[in-house]
Amino acid sequence: MTTDVPGSPAQAPADSGEDLRNRLTDLAPVAQHSVLLDLLKRQISQVAEPDVGGHIGAHAPWRRLGVYRHLAQRLRDGLAEATGVRLPATVLFDYPTPDTLAEYLRGELLGSGAAREGTSGPTAAGAAYGGGHADAADDPVVVVGMGCRLPGGVDSPEALWRLVAEGRDAIGGLPDDRGWDLDGLYDADPEQHGTAYTRCGGFLEGVGDFDPGFFGIGPREALALDPQQRLMLEVSWEAMERAGIDPQALRGSNTGVFTGVSLQDYGPAWHEAPQEAQGQMLTGNALGVVAGRIAYTYGFEGPALTIDTQCSSSLVALHVAAQSLRSGECGLALAGGVTVMSTPGMLLEFSRKRGLAPDGRCKAFSADADGTGWAEGAGVILLERLSDARRAGRRVLAVLRATGTNQDGASNGLTAPNGPSQQRLIRRTLETARLTPADVDAVEAHGTGTALGDPIEAGALISAYGQDRPEDRPLYLGSLKSNIGHTQAEAGVAGEIKMVMALHHELLPRTLHVSAPSPHVDWSAGRVELLREPVLWPRTGRPRRASVSAFGVSGTNAHVIVEEPPGAAAVAVETPLPLVVSARAEAPLREQAGRLATHLADHPDIALLDAGSTLAARARFEHRAVFFTADRDEAVQTLRAMAEGAPVPNVTRGSVSPQVLDGKLAVMFTGQGGQRPGMGRRLYATHPVLARALDESKCLSGTSRCRITLRMGRSQASRTGVITSSLSRRRVRNPVRDRIWTMAGP
Known part of the structure; x- marks a missing residue:
């Protein structure tokens, strides 16, 4: 059975407003949208710059289609004439793609209720990810996806786990691909102005590598784009894909973005920017744009917040994202952080403070701790309510049992940590989680390797977690910074990813560079044990839990309690x-x-x-x-x-072809009944759903009739092989567009 649908002419005549409205009235919402989208594409092809190419993507922004500001008026006038709709001057800004503008036109032509009916495409699909459950107090926030870039060639959570499980040190020399004067930068004297007394750190490889075209970014804009924005675009995509979500399907959804960033040192001062970068520096370089860049690129319409509390930024972002999910502001949330040192400024600044380790390594809680080691990284965690994750069939990686933040207040110096404030935060977070200190097995500490900060943090942990614990279950203490260095604003989310992986692998990795526990900590005051060797962390009769801490020089502290997810039985597969x-x-x-x-x-x-x-x-x-x-x-x-x-x-x-990517493909599943002459005609006569779908096809392609035929004799039709090849050929020649119809014989 085939549908004989002659192709529509390449250039259809312009529709008058009333004729178009009448034509749309008889169609289903999907077909209405398709007709208007085709009309839009014809209008765009008449006004766009010639470098747009042959295909006009339904979800491409106007600039990528060659419709720049000076052409917007021509496009608006042409659409107004073709549709009879009076369009506001801002219509191309309000509806930034052909797909969204087509839906707006549908509502204007057929009434406001039409735009709310079920259309297809990413915008409609993205709506399925919205919602939230403000009244569901017992519906926890869970981790469903993760992505990261970290020192040591780490490009995934699995690569991070291999690094820590093997006890590898990712610290290396200063990067030679950023134009730094490496010879003049180093001086062993901490007082020497304009120099750093370390030659080491945790740096990302190939930080300049980026494919702007993949994200629809032009060459001029890409030049001005901070590598931190580039990394967050890439890692956010990976976190979504690893959760089993097509990022394009979230366009138009109320997905939220919460990004921790603190450094802003890419490129020259704006007034000194080269001519080719001027006009792009604001959106390419400003910190406040980082979260907005992600939301804009992927079409998210939930909250988008860039958060800067210095070294606690990403864990604070995780806290705010969880709160947003709990309140119903968003249905999915991307939370994370990023740090890229485009200049050696942070090395110089902390050299003057004498806060750096000369060898670039964080010796967390060690007797020979001598300063922090700066590093870079990007990490993103995808969060969702547990009920939504289960409904979508997603794998739950971990449960965020509770999150919390507070401020040191008037401590002994703006950058000095405060032990009592850290204790208060831990106890409040435990109270929120309805847990006791003994219910938490391990802490991924801030642990920067400084002689002052580590003893203060360890003392707070011993006081808050180390009391009233079973003799055989001490609180285990470790720090990822001993492997990769201090990734600054990104550090908290990196620690969170590490602990989620530790839950999965049932192992607590060792902390490197501990010659002996710090003598400045009274380790006998509670049951806290430094992870100098790996410790097995098997599943038991109770949920395993870990905490992650991050403290910023701003005085803002963050603490998160993560819990193992419910187990899921493996499914055996024998069929291909x-x-x-x-x-x-x-x-x-x-x-x-x-x-x-x-x-x-x-x-x-x-x-x-x-x-x-x-x-x-x-x-x-x-x-x-x-x-x-x-x-x-x-x-x-x-x-x-x-x-x-x-x-x-x-x-x-x-x-x-690009047309297929836009949905211009139909697949006919004919079943074994295709070899019965006349079957298609009888199906058309007796099944209203099939009849409507086939009738729709003539409207989608601009034809005035729909003729169902079986072009072979009875002797041929009795052989399945003949039917199958014939149907395949006819599918290629006469595709029925925009729908997948299933046709099966009895």
């Missing part, structure tokens, strides 16, 4: 499953296949079903490959062959 890989070009497709092969080989605990499900939920790009397998070894071998560019017989690969 599809593994889907996609990318914007052929080379990245091969690279992704290679990374996936390595990941599956290194993580035998990951079920093939989970891998296939996660890949299927990711964003689909132009270049794609898919194969079916029920065997892990076969999957790894196939992916490695793809990465090497070798021909693989069982892999279907190719590229799709």
